[in-house]
Amino acid sequence: MSLTIGEIADEVFGTEVPFQLRAYDGSTGGNKNAGISLDLRTERGLRYLVTAPGELGLARAYVQGDLAIDGVDPGDPYDLLVQVKDKLGAKIPDPRKLKDILGSLGAKMFLPPELPPQENPPGWRRLAEGLRHSMTRDALAIAHHYDVSNAFYELVLGPSMAYTCACYPREDATLEEAQAAKFDLVCRKLDLKPGMRILDVGCGWGGMVRHAVKNYGVTALGVTLSAEQAAYGQQWLEREGLADRGEVRHGDYRHVTESGFDAISSIGLTEHIGVKNYPAYFAFLAERVKDGGRLLNHSITRPSNHFNQITKGGFINRYVFPDGELAPVGVIINAMADQGFEVRHVEDLREHYARTCRAWARNLSGNWDAAVAEAGIGTARVWGLYLSGSSLGFERNEIQLHQVLGQKVGPGGVAAYPLRPDFGS
Incomplete structure (x- = not known):
């Protein structure tokens, strides 16, 4: 029949x-x-x-x-x-x-058709690009996602060009207010003061660098693997007259040779480096920060080890973040502690990321024709699915967003810290 x-x-x-x-x-x-x-x-x-x-x-x-x-x-x-x-x-x-x-x-x-041009092949077929999380392969993976075009990201992210979880200070706060509040929260958690030197790894278009230099009087170095982001961010610093104290550098964080930083921020990078590389990652950051200096790690996490690896092999891995990996926040805490960082504060902002993704999706919807003209209909469709699906995932606690504040402990356990957290809400 x-x-x-x-x-x-x-x-x-x-x-x-x-x-x-x-x-x-x-x-x-x-x-x-x-x-x-x-x-x-x-x-x-x-x-x-x-x-x-x-x-x-x-x-x-x-x-x-x-x-x-x-x-x-x-x-x-x-x-x-x-x-x-x-x-x-x-x-x-x-x-x-x-x-x-x-x-x-x-x-x-039952004969598979050709893959859409927006899709990455599975990891085992990408070995020609290098082993997973090698410098060459990481650069290609980041370019796949972040070098769509700066104009496309402007349509989706809005004026802040901040592509990480915002922090909504009020129910009626706008996306721009929430992104500014996020950067300010990071600055306060790092206890930034005028004259300090900070490193921002995975800096994107330089939002954290700009905010810290402009509002806290620090000197900041940001590093990104995306050439598009680096050029955009450096030009932005120059337009605002901040280039004498701020730099957005194109390169792998592993190529940073400077050290003695007073504080380090890592906002949205841990997802890209691979869970097995956490020890080396946090060891590298520990070498770059002064004794007593703070590290703020802000990254997507998964609720527990009982959850399957969300990004492995599925839509997100193939279309959005090639080679991306998530881990429970406890894995991050342990990795930081093993490299000499005393964990001082942990905060889950998953509800804020659900709101952030919804705001980005609304921006994409409102600028749909321009987004299609800039990136193509296939890529625009991918982003619609990705942003709305991510928002739902955060709402339902399938994925989380944690900020983990650590402090490098000096000899004899010396690491000045207030009796109670001094960064407010």
């Missing part, structure tokens, strides 16, 4: 799904009363779904335009993702129908 694509979908997913399916063979399936309609336009799209069931297959078909979604904002598909996450789940087809399903699909449907 030959089945249509719509009938196959009903056998696999049922009819209580949050969408109706229209297929290129003229058939329909799913929930006819749903307000969302999926339009499977091509045979290639079906091959993506068959050869990679789950998020990767759906993403491939959607990014390539083989799967269209009516009734959903492509820049901010948050509501769709909520419904799919809550209501969509494959069921076990009736064994009597399995032969019909396989026969109706045919052998050709």
Whole structure:
């Protein structure tokens, strides 16, 4: 018995799904009363779904335009993702129908199509770029994500060009207010004072460098692997007359030879260096900071070791952060402590990151046509999925964001610290 694509979908997913399916063979399936309609336009799209069931297959078909979604904002598909996450789940087809399903699909449907240009191949196929987290491969991974274009990031991130979790001081605070509050919180946790020298590793477009130099009177060096970010950030410092005390340098943090810094900030870098490299990473930072100096590590974490490695092999790894790795905050704390940092304060800001990602998605939605013109429709679709999906992940405690404040302990345990934290809320 030959089945249509719509009938196959009903056998696999049922009819209580949050969408109706229209297929290129003229058939329909799913929930006819749903307000969302999926339009499977091509045979290639079906091959993506068959050869990679789950998020990767759906993403491939959607990014390539083989799967269209009516009734959903492509820049901010948050509501769709909520419904799919809550209501969509494959069921076990009736064994009597399995032969019909396989026969109706045919052998050709099980041949994987070419990957979309936005997708990275799996890690084992990228060995030609070097071993995971080698300097060469890290540079390529960072370039894949951060060198989309500065103009695209301006549309998504807004005037602050801050691409890390903001800290909302009030319920009604704007994204810009929250990003400024985040940088200020980091500066206070580091106890910055005029005349200090600070190092900001993974500095992005230089937001922390600018804020610290302008508001706390320090001299700051920021380092980023992205050439686009470095050029943009240095020009920004020059425009604001801050280049005499601030620098945004293009390079690997491992190439920083300066030492004796009074404080170090690492905002959104730990996710990229690899869990096995934590000891070497924090040892390197310990060599660069003075005794008694503070380190603020701000990074995405996972709730526990019971959670699967979220970024490994899935949509985020292939499309957003190649080679990215997350660990529970306890792993970071232990790694810092093993390298001579006394952990003084830990804070989870995951609700703030959910808000931040929602704000970025709204920016993308509001600037959709310009974003597509700048980066292409496929990349824009990737970002819509990524930002909305990340917001949902933070909301549901599938991922977290921790700031860990450590202090390098000097000989004899000397490390001046107030009796109570002095950085406020």
